[in-house]
Amino acid sequence: MNVAVMKTKAEQAISESFEVAAAKLPGSAAVQARRAQAIGAFSGLGLPHRRIEEWKYTDLRANLKEVLPAAVEDKTPLTIAELLVALGPLAHVDAHRIVFVNGHYRAGLSDTSDAAGLMTSTIAKALQSASEEAVARLASTPEGGDAVEALNTAFMTDGAIVEVAKGASVNRPLLMIFVRAGSDANAVTVRNLINAGEGASATIIEADVVLPGAVRDTHLNTLTEVSVGKGATLNHVKVAVDEGKSLHLSNWEVRLAADANYSGFQFSSGLGFARNGINVLFDGEGSKLDLSGAYLARHSEHVDTTLVVDHAVPHCESRELFKGVLDGHGRGVFQGKIIVRPDAQKTDGKQMSQALMLSEDAEFDSKPELEIYADDVVCGHGTTSAELDPDLLFYCRSRGIPEKEARALMIESFIGEALDKVEHEGLREALASYAMQWLGRSRRG
């Protein structure tokens, strides 16, 4: 129905918040014009709600009631030691570092000195000085973008620009750290651009973490655009760890050139209300995609993973595996769409989404979708949801393992299958210990 809907208070407040922040947001006049255009687009769209098919299970309009002021500047003091505390298990991963505090680059905490083949810079800088063409690229909402991406263009303050040089093989992973510190509740908006040149190979980790004791109810809007060049290999991991209050809106826009090899992984734990969107476009033949993820939710947390894998060209392969553990009133949402375009023959696509429900009040909604227009393809999807298998539990207990431990073991092995997809050993271990921490704190774990 095309009925003009009254704007909600929050939608009104977002537009007002933009008026206040506009002058302080980085960028040349051309960028400011783009931002104004984006907020205009947002006003037209409004906050996505459950009547919009893609947001059926994640009603942002109903869940975003209070609009926080945009984090246009940041002066929060933060030491290396504090940063390491915020990183938790990730601190042990030996990596190059680029650090953003409340959405602003912090040179003093970053270290990319010996990263051969890796060039890093920041969005804020690029926005200030960019040429016409670069502005169009930087400050445009990606094609088919929705209201959340429009908001990202309007409000983005900073973010990383990462270039992996042609043919370069980067020795250590690059850790992009987005840490929230201080006591001001605000809305942090970040844009990242990652470009892996032809034949390059690298591991890039995005980490959304919070300094213990910092204010929890932040709103995060992150958009990462990834372009993987011909024959390049990119391992891309996102870790978002919080304690159940914040609102996370995250989007990945990935484009794969021919013979590219991209493996993406998303780990989330303790996100109050989260929407993780992943869009992948196959832009050249012979590419491989491996997307996976693990999410943990309890209390009344809500984690939504929505992906669209677009097989626009023939001879590509895609694999997806997502696993969620839901406790308390936790709610997991998985929407996965595989599109096979008319000429994309010999496509091989497989998708699996599984949820483990630990409490009676948990909820899992799943919508795996296939849209296929080519006849010589192999495509499949599967989805399951269940509680811990009482037979297995009984088996463990009959072997003398206490119930609590048996449950933990089973959950660990359930999540482990997804975590195994992470190639970097140190990182995999860090994620496993995040999961263990979560289990330790979980009501029944």
Added chain:
Amino acid sequence: MAAVQETIDQVRKIDVDQYKYGFETLIDSIQAPKGLDESTVRYISAKKGEPEWLLTWRLEAFTRWKAMTEPTWAKVRYPKIDFQDLYYYSAPKSTEGPKSLAEVDPELLETYKKLGIPLKEQEVLAGVTGSRVAVDAVFDSVSVVTTFKDELKKAGVIFCSISEAVREHPELVKKYLGSVVPQSDNFYASLNSAVFSDGSFVYVPEGVRCPMELSTYFRINARQTGQFERTLIIADRGAYVSYLEGCTAPMRDENQLHAAVVELVALDDAEIKYSTVQNWYPGDAQGKGGIYNFVTKRGDCRGHHSKISWTQVETGSAITWKYPSCILRGDYSRGEFYSIAVSNGYQQVDSGTKMIHLGKNSTSRIISKGIAAGYSENTYRGLVSAHRKATNVRNFTNCDSLLIGDKCGAHTVPYIEAKNSSAHFEHEATTSKISDDMLFYCRQRGLSAEEAVALVVNGFVRDVLQQLPMEFMAESQKLIGISLEGSVG
């Protein structure tokens, strides 16, 4: 994997230009004035001599319908329907008045004979067509004849047209009509509630196993006419009934609308088996003409241990928009949905099911196969949901699609909503996971993996299809034989 030649040949045999039921019966008919307003609703109600309460019920539905807009969420494209450019009622002149078989217009009997529908009981008894089936024949807006009524009566089963049921058994109709699909359910169901003209009514009393298959055969004949039939089947405690539905229409280059509503009610321990062979005219090879099939079918497993099973073979219609569903209200109730949807030419199919688990320990199974050829679009759309209080529910879903040619599309849009932890839902697209035990057993007996899968998946469907008395049974079986090779989830 691409489709094998055998499959291609079989699908070709039922391609749109091979439609066999496209003839037209020339017969005088009475029509309501074109268009739809309150007077049309009153006209239909008066024509049928309906009591006041039903007219009020219709008018309520009409008021609601006026406030509704056409749904656009399905993956089907068609020009906007002009609801004022249709006849909402059309009846052969000769059917006015009482109808025993002897009184039926020979022209009509000839029509059904051509369609292969046995209306003459003696012939049926003489074994002309093999199995015995009671038929309610609906021609445009009216029921022409219902066979085997007396014999069914002896068993206590009521099988008649819904207009007759309104006259003879108003208490039953009043109690159940609209109790599964309410007047305001959706756009097409509301339209149907306002203008439904005829359809079948079945009531199987407590503990009775219906002695024969019941069936309705729907035929659209008149031009520019929409068919709006309404079927209501009630299986009382411990009763069992198997019901078949068939449909055909003449070949025309206009699009005709068919918006039916089917309501099933199964009380404690009752079972209803509902099978459909939908073969409306699909339009020609250029996509011109054909039936728009917008149907609401829903079963309510109201009692504990009740069971409703839907089987459908969909080969016709230009557009299919149909989701036979089960509301599993009773504890330990069971819902099943077996579907084969074949689309050819420019057909568009958006079909599937809903299994709504409300009762504890309820189970459901969905097996759907979509085969798309030519320029057609074939979508499976389904919902499986478990209510917060519906503990220990189980669902298994398997949907396969097969594409023949690169101009068609096959889509799968399942929704799975588990609102409690003991719900055990599996949605599978890989054929090898149907039941490993069964497959292993078959393979152990020397069947290949593919033969084994075909056997397992089709075993259920074949069971029902072999009972079909109509000529197109042969076609249905051809479809069943279609190889699973090259299927995609």
